[in-house]
Amino acid sequence: MKFFHLSDLHIGKQLHHYNLREDQAHILGQVICYAKDIHPDAVVIAGDIYDKTVPSAEAVTLWDEFLTGLSRIRPRIPVLIISGNHDSAERLQYAASLLKDQEIYLAGEAGEDQMQKVTLEDAYGEVDFYLLPFVKPSYVRHLFPEDPPGNYTEAVEKLISRESIDFINKRNVLVSHQFYRGSKEPVTCDSEIFSIGGLDQVDVSVVRGFDYGAFGHLHSAQKAGAEAYRYCGTLLKYSVSEAEQEKALHLVTLGEKGTSPQVERLKLTPLRDVCRKSGSLSEVLQNPSQREREAYISITLTDEEELYKPKEQLQQVYRRILEVRIENSRTKRKLDGLEEELIIQSPQEVFGDFYREMQGKDLTEEEQKIMDEIFEQAKEEDQ
Ligand SMILES: [Mn+2]
Incomplete structure (x- = not known):
């Protein structure tokens, strides 16, 4: 069984006030091309479809185009979707029962009923995909009046334990959008939102037993506590802190029960890159590549002397400047001297x-x- 694992589309996101519609349309178009070429058994989208709970008309249109594009492929490819912390569960849920007829499975809310389960088949038998939308303990407290979950880990644990899952004989995939933590420190970046004090973390050991964890939430691709539990990360770089990352589309191959899933990273080519450049003003102005001219770029100038309208000069060459920072001995000294006062308290x-x-x-x-x-x-x- 082969499926695409993607998450955190954040449709409608702006990057330092730049509208990313074209960039997002371009990258989602590549996903559709890959789907036509490879024809996976499913496309799994692990939450944060939109950037905001009330998405703009433009964002809704783009999501509509993407879903329509996927659903027109023949033979049909099932699409499995859950909501993330950025989505409105109720809004995302719209027309879910109608879409089911098109093999588009939407899990917006964790409801009274069991978790939504989608069963697909391959030569080795059935694979059950469990769709767990983003949950907070407060969302599901009413489901367990006797012993309500006190934290995120307990919320996930309780929701899973009320399912009757055959972990021994069947292959099971969990689609989920939580901040799972193993023993290793997770890699985080500036485009994510977390709860203060790490309250939202879920001990990954509560999902032990699943053959693959298709996770969303963290924007850098990484494993979560085990080889088979993965964050696929975003399709695009959504902050300067991601400039050095290589984003990719994850193709997961699930073999026979008991074999470890294989994950292949398919290359994506963004319409425009997000990058950093540093040097003196004259160096930075000299011979920029075409890619840099068009990119969303963060520029650090290292000149010691006062510069004449540096931003205006840079704008002549670079079309999409995210920020211009000055880093020289003066700004460094300033920072050193102020260090005591610069402590920002929560x-x-x-x-x-x-x-x-x-x-x-x-x-x-x-x-x-x-x-x-x-x-x-x-x-x-x-x-
Ligand atoms: Mn996200």
Whole structure:
């Protein structure tokens, strides 16, 4: 069984105020070309379809074009989709039962019923895909009135344990959009949003038993605790911190039960790259490649002397400047000297200081946990 594993399309995303519609249309077009060529048994999209819970008309149109493009391929390729933390579960769910007839399976909300399961078949038998939309403990508390989940790990664990999954004989794939953590520190980047204090992390051991984990959420492609549990990452670079990454489309081959899945990275060519360049103004202005002229570019200037309208000069050569930074001995000294004052505290740290000042002691671990939850709630209501 071969399937595409993609996630975090973030349709409608802007990069430092640049509209990425053309870039996204271009890259989604490549996915459709690969689907026509390779004809996988399924296309799995592990959440964050849109960048915002209320996507723009332009974003909805692009998503529509992509789904239509995939669904027109014959023989039909099933498309399996879950919502991510950026999506509105209810909005994404729109027309889900109608789309099922087209073999487009949409799991927006984790409902009262069992997890949505899609069964596909190959020469080795059936493969069950379990679609677990992004969940927070508060979304599913009402499903377990006796013993509600207290954190993200318990929420996922409880949802999985109410399924009757044959882990021994069948091949099972989990499609999920959570922040899974193994023993290794995950690679994160600037285009992701996390909860403060790491409250949203899920211990990956609770999904042990699945033959493949098709995860979304982290934007850098990486394994999550085990060889067969993967974040495929975004199709495009969504922040300067991703400039050095190679984005790719993941093609997963699932063999016989008990064999490890193979993951192949198919090359993607973005319409425009995201890159960094540094040097003196005259160096940076000299001989830029065509790719750099067109790219979303972050420029660092290292000149010591005061420059005359550097941004205006750079704009003559580079069409899509994301930022211009100055890094010389003066700015360095400034930073060194100010280091003490530059410490930016989180709301929790500020509160912790205040509490210590007032009460003459530190918050206990339990009090700290309660405060973390309160700040988390406040942040959610703010969004
Ligand atoms: Mn995302």
